[in-house]
Amino acid sequence: QSLAKAIETEFFPCRLVEIDHLEKEKKWDLFLDSPKLKLIIAPDQLIFAAKELLPFYKEHPQQGVRFLGKIPLLLIPDLSLYFKDPYLKRSLWNVICQTLKPKDLPPSY
Numbered sequence: 422q423s424l425a426k427a428i429e430t431e432f433f434p435c436r437l438v439e440i441d442h443l444e445k446e447k448k449w450d451l452f453l454d455s456p457k458l459k460l461i462i463a464p465d466q467l468i469f470a471a472k473e474l475l476p477f478y479k480e481h482p483q484q485g486v487r488f489l490g491k492i493p494l495l496l497i498p499d500l501s502l503y504f505k506d507p508y509l510k511r512s513l514w515n516v517i518c519q520t521l522k523p524k525d526l527p528p529s530y
Contacts, residue, residue: 443473449474449490453477462495463494463495468489495516
């Protein structure tokens with residue numbers, strides 16, 4: 422929740438989504454087709470445990486990118502690690518900022 426709030430404050434609207442109902446109802450295709458969905462940030466064990474979601478997972482190791490369907494995916498370790506080590510929170514925030522920063526602006530922005 423804190424991460425979603427920080428993203429919304431610094432970048433654009435952000436929403437926390439519980440995947441249980443999507444997994445049970447097999448609605449991943451509808452969810453991933455949403456035009457408002459720009460990035461998914463999720464713990465790796467959550468993604469790989471969702472059987473109905475795995476067919477949508479794509480990875481391009483050469484470019485270092487992952488996708489769910491056509492949506493970029495940022496995999497993070499187990500969330501409990503961030504509560505144990507505050508430095509990991511800073512590291513995660515730096516990765517998120519680098520991922521979400523506008524790519525077409527000159528460096529001075």
